[in-house]
Amino acid sequence: MKDILDLVGRILLSIIFIYEAYDSIAFFKANKSSMTDYGITWSQDFLLYASIFLLLLGGVLLLLGYRSSFGAACLLLYWIPVTFVVYSFWNDPEEIRRINSLMFMKNLAVAGGLIMLMVNGSGRYSVKRIFATTRVPSGT
DSSP states (O other): OHHHHHHHHHHHHHHHHHHHHHHHHHTHHHHHHHHHHTTOOTTHHHHHHHHHHHHHHHHHHHHHTSSHHHHHHHHHHHHHHHHHHHTOGGGSOHHHHHHHHHHHHHHHHHHHHHHHHHHHOSOSSSHHHHHHHOOOOOOO
């Protein structure tokens, strides 16, 4: 049962990042505009392309369970700074402070899940495990 839940947890974690990568591509110009609203004006194209790359790479590695610790590290490299910039509820006006504080806490919980994945590994049902346990017949 633990192995199945490891797989389901990895799938659910990866979906949010893969979808966010898709959303960043689909709404590229809107994301650049949002970056300007948050005061991020330095190399917007580079930062947006880098974030899409980290989201896709990390999300796919998590989904497959191959090098999932590296994938989780890539996602944390993106997720933590974005959380503190976008959901800085302590700086927000009263009318949006509550929702942004909830989103901030949710993002911290997702970061906690990524850290747990880094520590515990991807589990039994992963591409890495399949490669490690598959025997190739000898040619003789």
